[in-house]
Amino acid sequence: MKTTNRGRILSALAMTGATGLALVACTGGPGVDNGGDEGGDGDNVVTVYGTIVTPEQELLEESWAEWEEENDIDIQYEGSKEFEAQIAVRAQGGTPPDLAIFPQPGLLADMASRDLVLPAPEGVAANVAEYWTEDWAGYGTVDDTLYGAPLMASVKGWVWYSPSQFAENDWEVPTDWQGLLDLTAQIQSDTGEPPWCIGFNSDAATGWPGTDWVEDIVLRQSGTEVYDQWVANEVEFTAPEIKSAFEEFGKIALNEDYVNAGFGGIDTIVTTPFGTDPAAALADGSCALHHQASFFDGFLVDAGVEVGEDGDIWAFLTPPFTAGGEAAVTGGGEIVAAFDDSDATVKVQEYLSSPEWANSRVSLGGVISANKGLDPESASSPILQEAISILQSDSTTFRFDASDLMPGAVGAGTFFKGMVDYVNGTDLDTVLEQIESGWPSE
Amino acid sequence: MSDFLKWVSTLNPWLEILVIVGVFLIVVALILFFVEIAPRPGRMYTIIRLAACVAFPALFLWFLQSYQWAIAAAAVLGLIFFFLDRRAKGGAGSLFQLFGFMTPAVLLIVIGLIIPTIQTWFQAFMNSRGTTFVGLDNFVWIFSQPQNLRVVINTIVWVLVAPLVSTIAGLAYAYFIDKTRGERYYKILVFMPMAISFVGASIIWRFMYTARPAGQEQIGFLNQVIVWFGGQPLNFLAVEPWNTFFLIVVLIWIQTGFAMVILSAAIKGVPTEQLEAAELDGTNGWQKFINVIVPGIRPALIVVLTTISIASLKVFDIVRTMTAGANNTSVIANEMYTQFKSFEAGRSAAFAVILFLLVMPIVIYNAVQLKKQREAR
Numbered sequence: 125m126k127t128t129n130r131g132r133i134l135s136a137l138a139m140t141g142a143t144g145l146a147l148v149a150c151t152g153g154p155g156v157d158n159g160g161d162e163g164g165d166g167d168n169v170v171t172v173y174g175t176i177v178t179p180e181q182e183l184l185e186e187s188w189a190e191w192e193e194e195n196d197i198d199i200q201y202e203g204s205k206e207f208e209a210q211i212a213v214r215a216q217g218g219t220p221p222d223l224a225i226f227p228q229p230g231l232l233a234d235m236a237s238r239d240l241v242l243p244a245p246e247g248v249a250a251n252v253a254e255y256w257t258e259d260w261a262g263y264g265t266v267d268d269t270l271y272g273a274p275l276m277a278s279v280k281g282w283v284w285y286s287p288s289q290f291a292e293n294d295w296e297v298p299t300d301w302q303g304l305l306d307l308t309a310q311i312q313s314d315t316g317e318p319p320w321c322i323g324f325n326s327d328a329a330t331g332w333p334g335t336d337w338v339e340d341i342v343l344r345q346s347g348t349e350v351y352d353q354w355v356a357n358e359v360e361f362t363a364p365e366i367k368s369a370f371e372e373f374g375k376i377a378l379n380e381d382y383v384n385a386g387f388g389g390i391d392t393i394v395t396t397p398f399g400t401d402p403a404a405a406l407a408d409g410s411c412a413l414h415h416q417a418s419f420f421d422g423f424l425v426d427a428g429v430e431v432g433e434d435g436d437i438w439a440f441l442t443p444p445f446t447a448g449g450e451a452a453v454t455g456g457g458e459i460v461a462a463f464d465d466s467d468a469t470v471k472v473q474e475y476l477s478s479p480e481w482a483n484s485r486v487s488l489g490g491v492i493s494a495n496k497g498l499d500p501e502s503a504s505s506p507i508l509q510e511a512i513s514i515l516q517s518d519s520t521t522f523r524f525d526a527s528d529l530m531p532g533a534v535g536a537g538t539f540f541k542g543m544v545d546y547v548n549g550t551d552l553d554t555v556l557e558q559i560e561s562g563w564p565s566e
Numbered sequence: 567m568s569d570f571l572k573w574v575s576t577l578n579p580w581l582e583i584l585v586i587v588g589v590f591l592i593v594v595a596l597i598l599f600f601v602e603i604a605p606r607p608g609r610m611y612t613i614i615r616l617a618a619c620v621a622f623p624a625l626f627l628w629f630l631q632s633y634q635w636a637i638a639a640a641a642v643l644g645l646i647f648f649f650l651d652r653r654a655k656g657g658a659g660s661l662f663q664l665f666g667f668m669t670p671a672v673l674l675i676v677i678g679l680i681i682p683t684i685q686t687w688f689q690a691f692m693n694s695r696g697t698t699f700v701g702l703d704n705f706v707w708i709f710s711q712p713q714n715l716r717v718v719i720n721t722i723v724w725v726l727v728a729p730l731v732s733t734i735a736g737l738a739y740a741y742f743i744d745k746t747r748g749e750r751y752y753k754i755l756v757f758m759p760m761a762i763s764f765v766g767a768s769i770i771w772r773f774m775y776t777a778r779p780a781g782q783e784q785i786g787f788l789n790q791v792i793v794w795f796g797g798q799p800l801n802f803l804a805v806e807p808w809n810t811f812f813l814i815v816v817l818i819w820i821q822t823g824f825a826m827v828i829l830s831a832a833i834k835g836v837p838t839e840q841l842e843a844a845e846l847d848g849t850n851g852w853q854k855f856i857n858v859i860v861p862g863i864r865p866a867l868i869v870v871l872t873t874i875s876i877a878s879l880k881v882f883d884i885v886r887t888m889t890a891g892a893n894n895t896s897v898i899a900n901e902m903y904t905q906f907k908s909f910e911a912g913r914s915a916a917f918a919v920i921l922f923l924l925v926m927p928i929v930i931y932n933a934v935q936l937k938k939q940r941e942a943r
Binding site for chain 2: 208209212213234238327328330331388391392394395531532533536537538541544548554558561564565
């Protein structure tokens with residue numbers, strides 16, 4: 125194709141003009157509506173999006189079924205393991221659900237600070253003030269604005285063991301951190317096998333079980349003040365308090381003689397799935413100790429184990445750092461926040477923050493809630509009743525899982541990666557610097 | 567525009583299809599109509615052209631609910647275009663016709679490719695919220711973190727290994743399969759992976775590599791073989807730095823078929839006179855292959871190499887599906903997604919720009935080569 129110079133200049137000019145115009149077109153003018161009523165499917169349908177998938181999803185849907193009938197509101201729940209990735213994309217792309225169940229307050233804070241979620245309605249705020257402690261209310265609050273109420277809760281930091289095995293060998297449940305290390309050494313010398321099994325593998329989230337270990341130790345060793353500053357990045361990962369927590373964890377996880385019971389060497393920590401495999405190892409007795417949150421109960425039941433004080437497997441909380449120190453526990457939970465303020469959505473959000481819903485869901489089994497209106501008798505299994513009593517006790521200091529509170533770039537990014545690198549033998553200072561580097565720029 | 571789309575979304579799905587197809591046909595018919603009548607002389611046609619020149623750009627922007635001044639500017643540009651078109655070399659209406667044909671394609675390219683590219687370049691120099699200009703901070707962050715350097719290095723390893731191995735393997739297949747009986751069936755078998763989606767292939771291979779603890783039933787093929795031979799199961803995807811190579815195998819497995827098909831066709835195109843002449847000169851098979859066939863298929867080799875290089879530079883699905891970047895297997899495209907997911911649009915865009923800069927030389931080289939070949943013919 126032979127074009128003259130003038131023609132070329134012309135086409136270039138035309139292209140430039142077209143591009144410029146299209147740029148203007150894409151930036152959107154005054155007439156563009158951003159957000160607004162995205163529901164578009166009637167007044168009494170409320171879409172809820174969350175991480176909870178089958179089998180818990182059925183129980184969740186059952187828990188509000190009656191209420192739906194009474195109030196003529198159809199709650200359409202959609203569960204996805206890709207929630208954390210999808211919710212950001214959907215909210216930024218303008219197709220959010222009406223309500224989202226955030227498993228990480230940090231993710232909620234990320235979205236709230238970008239004005240993607242709406243502040244909580246008055247009814248929800250009243251429920252939060254009445255039925256939750258200030259700690260819990262704080263997890264749904266970003267910059268002094270309440271965005272949502274907590275939903276369910278879990279208590280982390282349990283150490284699972286076999287009571288009968290302990291009784292046979294005269295092993296005692298330890299009362300302080302050093303006691304736990306001594307117990308480990310004792311089990312190792314009595315059996316000649318590593319006592320602990322640890323599994324970090326969880327697909328894209330590989331490494332998260334390790335963050336629970338570090339959080340437990342930071343909270344117990346350095347106290348709540350340092351813990352809160354750590355979450356806010358006022359105490360950096362490279363600080364001595366955090367470094368020492370990693371080192372304490374390393375005393376167990378980096379010791380060839382102590383891990384990885386039933387699986388092999390230290391290198392198998394990263395490759396062992398976090399749920400099924402340790403449960404099987406505990407069940408067949410090849411693993412004596414395992415550190416995991418209360419949901420592990422479900423994996424044990426699937427492995428055909430009776431969980432209870434007199435059952436096959438029971439659990440004690442990771443002990444305080446010094447004997448008799450204050451009982452501090454870490455835990456997790458969900459926050460329900462809204463992207464839409466239609467009447468039906470507000471009603472659902474209020475109902476989910478009420479003790480009625482909490483009792484309805486907890487009585488179906490498998491989960492607990494930190495709602496003060498919850499009747500401990502609702503809980504199904506011994507470990508959950510134990511967890512509720514811990515949550516409702518006034519002497520317990522509760523702190524939310526730190527990695528869930530941190531911005532996703534760290535809490536679900538470099539912190540996970542750092543745990544993997546640490547147990548794979550990367551030098552600790554390098555690991556801490558890498559985790560710290562993930563903090564968002566703004 | 568958005569009102570129209572909202573209205574469409576309330577219809578019955580079957581009706582929706584009819585409406586969308588109908589609108590599409592109307593637009594196509596309009597374009598064809600204007601293109602058809604454009605070159606005709608006469609006052610009426612001139613007026614129609616003028617109206618179209620001014621109204622089209624303005625209406626287009628009005629549809630997109632843009633600013634008033636932008637709509638006005640579009641109309642003015644259309645008017646200028648009309649006068650240019652009247653004085654065009656090919657006669658009045660020829661430029662109009664040309665643009666009429668090109669506009670739909672150009673619009674799609676501009677909206678789908680050029681604008682996002684420009685926006686990404688802007689984002690790469692802004693903070694994550696896109697509110698303040700931060701200069702090179704995002705790039706400094708990438709090149710000052712060992713983990714991010716590792717990501718860039720991994721990507722470069724992909725580009726160095728995958729294209730070379732797949733091209734060599736594809737060439738070997740192409741050369742030897744041509745000489746065997748049942749050539750067609752072998753080719754289908756080798757080409758088969760190309761027909762599988764990347765995600766599907768990744769899931770298949772993840773199964774191949776899966777490791778279960780020693781003593782338990784192995785579900786991964788490779789580890790089952792190792793166990794049969796009395797070895798310990800090995801978790802392939804967690805062993806650094808080899809895990810990256812285990813991932814690259816998947817891409818090689820897919821791309822070898824592609825290389826083989828192209829190169830096989832090219833080998834068939836090498837003139838038999840040259841081969842006969844080489845035989846008369848007393849070459850052995852290897853010399854013939856290196857000195858006659860390979861130079862003869864050089865253009866095809868370049869196309870294959872560059873195509874696979876670009877594919878391995880922007881590899882995402884294999885890494886995301888198999889390891890999601892765990893154990894230092896991450897590559898740039900995967901990291902882009904990870905950063906975007908945690909609201910770090912600036913850092914994500916910076917990764918995108920780096921990827922763009924890495925792809926660019928290959929694309930330019932490819933274009934230059936193609937041009938050279940055209941001139942040679």
